[in-house]
Amino acid sequence: MIQTPASAALPAFAEPAGGAEAERPLWPAIARGWRQRCPNCGAGPMMRAYLKVRDTCPVCGQELHHHRADDGPAYLTILIVGHLLAPIMIFLFTAWDPDPLITASILSVGCVALSLFLLPRLKGALVGVQWAKRMHGFGEPLPAQDDRA
Numbered sequence: 001m002i003q004t005p006a007s008a009a010l011p012a013f014a015e016p017a018g019g020a021e022a023e024r025p026l027w028p029a030i031a032r033g034w035r036q037r038c039p040n041c042g043a044g045p046m047m048r049a050y051l052k053v054r055d056t057c058p059v060c061g062q063e064l065h066h067h068r069a070d071d072g073p074a075y076l077t078i079l080i081v082g083h084l085l086a087p088i089m090i091f092l093f094t095a096w097d098p099d100p101l102i103t104a105s106i107l108s109v110g111c112v113a114l115s116l117f118l119l120p121r122l123k124g125a126l127v128g129v130q131w132a133k134r135m136h137g138f139g140e141p142l143p144a145q146d147d148r149a
């Protein structure tokens, strides 16, 4: 039995009559991906391990194996963590001039913790973007919807 959060009450994005050409909402898909939930239904878990994306959503059947996140989540994580910690480091050294070893220790822990927090969330968000923009095979209809065509 899969535990579903409160967002499970949200319906899956219904495919309108436009079929494969219809636009999917981008920001809800990014938000669902950030929460590591299926970008289609928001209920099924996207990840089967820390960074492993499931092949299909166990709730709605959306195929997730089309994603090509590649180095994108790592790039975004480095971009965000670097832009947060570099100014903090400069501020610390100009304002208080603390012992470099203590500062390096504290900032290293912060850097690793923030990176580990952001990496799976950014990967989920990136998969959400790819799903919403129908990239890499995400534009194909769900297997259960094939009989509508």
Ligand SMILES: [Zn+2]
Pocket (backbone or CB within 6 Å): 038, 039, 040, 041, 042, 043, 044, 057, 058, 059, 060, 061, 062
């Ligand atoms: Zn789903």
